[in-house]
Amino acid sequence: MKIYSQWIRNSSPVNRLADFKQAPQSTPDRSRRAVITSGIALLLPVAYSSTAAATGQKNEGIIVQPATQGEMAFIQRAFEMRRKAIDAGDQAYGAVIVRDKTIVGQSWSRVVLDNDPTGHAEMSAIRDAARRLNSRDLTGTVMFSSSRPCPMCEAAAYWAGVVRLVYGRGATNGGAPKLLRC
Numbered sequence: 001m002k003i004y005s006q007w008i009r010n011s012s013p014v015n016r017l018a019d020f021k022q023a024p025q026s027t028p029d030r031s032r033r034a035v036i037t038s039g040i041a042l043l044l045p046v047a048y049s050s051t052a053a054a055t056g057q058k059n060e061g062i063i064v065q066p067a068t069q070g071e072m073a074f075i076q077r078a079f080e081m082r083r084k085a086i087d088a089g090d091q092a093y094g095a096v097i098v099r100d101k102t103i104v105g106q107s108w109s110r111v112v113l114d115n116d117p118t119g120h121a122e123m124s125a126i127r128d129a130a131r132r133l134n135s136r137d138l139t140g141t142v143m144f145s146s147s148r149p150c151p152m153c154e155a156a157a158y159w160a161g162v163v164r165l166v167y168g169r170g171a172t173n174g175g176a177p178k179l180l181r182c
């Protein structure tokens with residue numbers, strides 16, 4: 001039992017199924033509880049895979065651009081990201097980074113999925129844009145959010161070079177991001 005508990009703690013969900021297949025199928029002291037625990041371990045990769053499929057876990061696919069390039073289309077995409085967050089069981093926020101009327105980064109909240117308290121949708125969208133552009137300089141970009149960015153995300157936008165914030169269903173113009181919000 002102790003070995004199985006340790007194995008479950010140390011194994012990633014993806015590897016558990018493979019590990020389990022290699023684990024001894026019968027040991028003299030194998031208790032009923034160990035059998036149940038092993039069964040749960042078997043089910044875990046299935047649940048993990050379902051979540052990954054539902055959320056597009058890596059968020060690395062090509063960004064499909066909206067049919068129109070107006071602000072409402074980008075806000076709509078931010079709300080599509082918000083929907084993905086809800087479907088994934090994360091916090092209900094989405095964000096998009098736009099440069100020259102093209103979406104260069106987008107994300108939903110990753111706080112719960114990644115156990116990352118800084119994984120707000122805006123932070124994740126900034127990271128996504130920087131990765132896709134292979135640059136830490138997002139000068140000239142506009143950030144669209146499903147709701148007004150928190151001070152952490154606004155400061156991150158400031159450091160990234162985002163020139164303007166737009167948020168909410170009405171596409172409220174939030175102006176240039178500030179390092180310190182008064």
Ligand SMILES: [Zn+2]
Pocket residue numbers: 120121122123149150151152153154
């Ligand atoms: Zn935030």
